[in-house]
Amino acid sequence: MKVVSEHEHHHEHHGHAAGGASWRTAASATLHCLTGCAIGEVLGMVIGTALGWGTVPTIVLAVALAFVFGYALTMRGVLRAGVGFRQALKIALAADTVSIAVMEIVDNGVMVVVPGAMDAGLASWLFWAALAFALAVAFVLTVPVNKWLIGRGAGHAVVHAYHR
Incomplete structure (x- = not known):
């Protein structure tokens, strides 16, 4: 009977072998990224639109907030694992x-x-439909990027040691 460590179990659970990442793992990492990006995007678009800003400043704010929330969601899990703030940020x-970055380029390009x-404004179905479509396209195009990164021990693979 083989004893499986928690770390090995995690890798088996996420379905990637030592030689590369599975599509499931890449999709999971991308969904995590999409969550932070979507929070930042929506908040940035809402704030920029509510303040009557033009397209460029609104996109700049949305992108900045997407990075902030994306990093914050990752840091939350790493901090919970007992890592210090500076190391969690790194x-x-x-x-x-x-x-x-890939998700934001695609998402904002589509918008x-x-x-x-x-x-269109926040009360418009066009705005929300376009944003949902943009995030969906960004997700689909970012999954292969994450698969490639994780398969090389980069990207979201860096966080796996800290998952609980």
């Missing part, structure tokens, strides 16, 4: 920067090219 930066989406 881990979050290493784990999420590329994933968040800008959907006719009228950025000018």
Whole structure:
């Protein structure tokens, strides 16, 4: 009978072998990233639109908040594992920067090219439909990036040692 350590169990549970990452693991990491990005995106779009800002400052705020919330969600789990704040921040930066950047480029690119989406206003179905569509496209295009990163021991793989 083989005794499986918690770490090995975690890897078996997420379905990736030593040689690379599974699509399931990549999708899980991307969903985690999407959560932080979506919170930041929505908050940034709401604040920028409510203040009557133009497209560029609104996108800058949304992107900045997406990074803040993306890193914060990762740090929360790492801090819970007993890691100090500075080290948790370094881990979050290493784990999420590329994933968040790809997601934000795709997400905001889609928002800008959907006719009228950025000018639609918060009460418009067009704004919310375009944002949901943009986040969905960003998710689909970021999963392969995360699969590649995790398969090389980078990206979200950096966080795995701290998951409980």
